[in-house]
Amino acid sequence: MSIKLYNTLTKKKEKFEPLVEGKVGIYACGITAYDVCHIGHARSAVVFDVITRYLRYRGYDVTYVKNFTDIDDKIIAKANSEGKTIFEISEKYIREHDEDMDVLGVARPTFVPRATEHIGGMISLIRVLLDKGLAYEVEGDVYYAVEKFVEYGKLSGRSLEDMMAGARIDVSEKKNNPLDFALWKASKAGEPWWESPWGRGRPGWHIECSVMSQHFLGETFDIHGGGEDLIFPHHENEIAQSEGATGKPLANYWVYNGFVTVDGEKMSKSLGNFFTVKDILQSYHPEVLRLFVLQSHYKSPVDFSDESLADARMGMERFYTTLNAINEALSGCGDFSGITGEKLSAKDSDAYAKLTSLPERFADAMDDDFNTPRAIGYIFDAVRIVNGYMADEKSPISPEACFVLDTAKRAFLATGEVLGLFFDDPDDYLRKNRDREAGKRGLDVKDIERLIEERRAARLAKDWKKADEIRRVLADKKIILRDAPSGTTWKIA
RNA sequence: GGCGGCAUAGCCAAGUGGUUAAGGCAGCGGUCUGCAAAACCGUUAUUCAUCGGUUCGAAUCCGAUUGCCGCCUCCA
Numbered sequence: 001m002s003i004k005l006y007n008t009l010t011k012k013k014e015k016f017e018p019l020v021e022g023k024v025g026i027y028a029c030g031i032t033a034y035d036v037c038h039i040g041h042a043r044s045a046v047v048f049d050v051i052t053r054y055l056r057y058r059g060y061d062v063t064y065v066k067n068f069t070d071i072d073d074k075i076i077a078k079a080n081s082e083g084k085t086i087f088e089i090s091e092k093y094i095r096e097h098d099e100d101m102d103v104l105g106v107a108r109p110t111f112v113p114r115a116t117e118h119i120g121g122m123i124s125l126i127r128v129l130l131d132k133g134l135a136y137e138v139e140g141d142v143y144y145a146v147e148k149f150v151e152y153g154k155l156s157g158r159s160l161e162d163m164m165a166g167a168r169i170d171v172s173e174k175k176n177n178p179l180d181f182a183l184w185k186a187s188k189a190g191e192p193w194w195e196s197p198w199g200r201g202r203p204g205w206h207i208e209c210s211v212m213s214q215h216f217l218g219e220t221f222d223i224h225g226g227g228e229d230l231i232f233p234h235h236e237n238e239i240a241q242s243e244g245a246t247g248k249p250l251a252n253y254w255v256y257n258g259f260v261t262v263d264g265e266k267m268s269k270s271l272g273n274f275f276t277v278k279d280i281l282q283s284y285h286p287e288v289l290r291l292f293v294l295q296s297h298y299k300s301p302v303d304f305s306d307e308s309l310a311d312a313r314m315g316m317e318r319f320y321t322t323l324n325a326i327n328e329a330l331s332g333c334g335d336f337s338g339i340t341g342e343k344l345s346a347k348d349s350d351a352y353a354k355l356t357s358l359p360e361r362f363a364d365a366m367d368d369d370f371n372t373p374r375a376i377g378y379i380f381d382a383v384r385i386v387n388g389y390m391a392d393e394k395s396p397i398s399p400e401a402c403f404v405l406d407t408a409k410r411a412f413l414a415t416g417e418v419l420g421l422f423f424d425d426p427d428d429y430l431r432k433n434r435d436r437e438a439g440k441r442g443l444d445v446k447d448i449e450r451l452i453e454e455r456r457a458a459r460l461a462k463d464w465k466k467a468d469e470i471r472r473v474l475a476d477k478k479i480i481l482r483d484a485p486s487g488t489t490w491k492i493a
Numbered sequence: 494g495g496c497g498g499c500a501u502a503g504c505c506a507a508g509u510g511g512u513u514a515a516g517g518c519a520g521c522g523g524u525c526u527g528c529a530a531a532a533c534c535g536u537u538a539u540u541c542a543u544c545g546g547u548u549c550g551a552a553u554c555c556g557a558u559u560g561c562c563g564c565c566u567c568c569a
Contacts, residue, residue, distance in 0.1 A: 011497095031569075044569035074567070153496095156564075162495045163565065205567085227569030232496090234568090257569070258498090264562065267569095295506065295517070301499080301562070311505060311518045318517080321531065365507090374507050377516030384516095384533080391525090391533050464527055471529065482530040491530085 140186030
């Protein structure tokens with residue numbers, strides 16, 4: 001089976017064929033470092049994290065580049081208003097970004113270049129575009145002449161005429177065509193600048209990605225991606241710059257994640273309807289946020305709400321409850337290294353066969369345009385199978401059962417490795433989750449445990465009435481008790 | 494105005510021509526349990542926004558209609 005992915009450039013799902021056998025180059029546009037990350041940034045990061053993890057899982061040697069835009073109007077504005085340098089601002093938000101992504105379990109990309117590290121490359125590329133007649137200089141600004149690039153609009157599926165018809169074009173006397181975009185801007189007073197053949201200035205937004213992608217991945221690379229709002233104008237302009245200069249395709253596959261919405265509307269700074277990653281991680285385990293994101297296909301819009309996150313939390317709880325049960329069962333196992341899949345009883349063999357099919361089914365779903373919702377469905381199927389199997393097993397469990405459960409655990413963890421889930425110790429996860437939920441509701445863990453202790457004494461004395469009364473009191477606070485041979489545990493509903 | 498996307502159960506969400514329309518959450522019934530919980534079993538869409546068409550056969554293809562959303566300005 002080969003991987004298929006949806007290519008926005010061709011508007012088709014295509015078989016993935018890397019330029020170089022066994023190797024993949026990915027460039028995803030990262031953030032402009034002027035503010036903290038919100039859930040939308042988290043989604044994009046998680047999506048491309050899972051794509052790279054899966055490609056690696058399938059044996060590809062992946063080079064993943066994600067840039068930081070550290071020179072831009074908004075960064076300058078923020079630096080000026082706070083009396084700081086642009087570097088202080090971008091440094092602060094890049095660090096915050098990295099902290100958030102680390103907590104979210106997003107693996108660090110292979111390279112994380114910053115625009116200001118590549119000014120020289122940008123100047124060279126702008127020179128090439130000027131030499132080729134694709135750009136022109138006006139009073140220290142350099143603009144790209146879009147009508148000179150015949151394929152302009154091919155990614156976003158619009159023509160220059162269509163865009164001219166649109167009313168919302170910013171008019172500048174300096175531009176020959178209102179759709180022309182800046183490659184280089186002469187610096188105004190109070191703005192940072194770099195020396196260039198056109199005087200002191202700073203780069204336009206789009207040029208950095210053309211330069212950095214080529215620097216790390218070559219003139220043509222495999223996958224270019226980002227949030228779908230980057231299709232136009234950002235990536236359209238990157239194509240014009242890069243392909244205009246090299247005459248070669250910039251990237252073969254263009255992959256975009258959909259937006260996170262709130263009440264059906266795009267999460268954005270201007271609407272003020274955004275939630276920061278830090279906000280959410282105070283209330284939820286990072287894997288809950290990952291599961292929430294991955295339970296929708298990466299291209300679909302996903303509506304964010306506290307309810308939907310709470311649903312994802314229950315899903316993670318199901319996973320970890322099962323993993324915990326597997327661990328408990330396995331802790332009672334002796335040596336089962338002599339067991340193999342071939343000589344099992346009918347019942348063991350049946351469970352074994354179903355559980356060993358998980359990696360295959362998982363890969364099947366992921367091969368199909370990284371269909372994580374389907375892949376996760378298969379993991380839940382396996383959860384049901386292993387739980388049913390465990391329910392039928394008497395303890396102490398047989399070496400054969402140990403073998404089957406060990407196989408199941410490995411299969412779960414292998415899928416988790418790709419999705420960035422199940423990295424926590426199940427016991428820790430469940431306890432942290434419980435305490436966090438208790439905290440959110442203003443419940444005191446000590447009080448709860450004191451009542452549980454009282455109830456334990458009552459149960460020992462077979463005072464069921466008192467035991468049930470305590471259960472009821474706790475239940476009113478959404479606290480659910482579970483009596484097990486090893487003692488009573490509790491959780492929040 | 495131009496371009497594009499989406500509409501599947503109470504909620505979330507797979508499925509894009511052909512056996513019983515995945516899975517999760519929530520609900521209900523049962524098993525287990527002192528009572529519970531977890532878990533398991535069963536159950537919850539004869540139907541996929543509406544209307545037409547193509548086809549032996551459509552949630553899936555085509556057309557129209559309605560509704561929602563995104564891009565066209567910085568944006569993940």
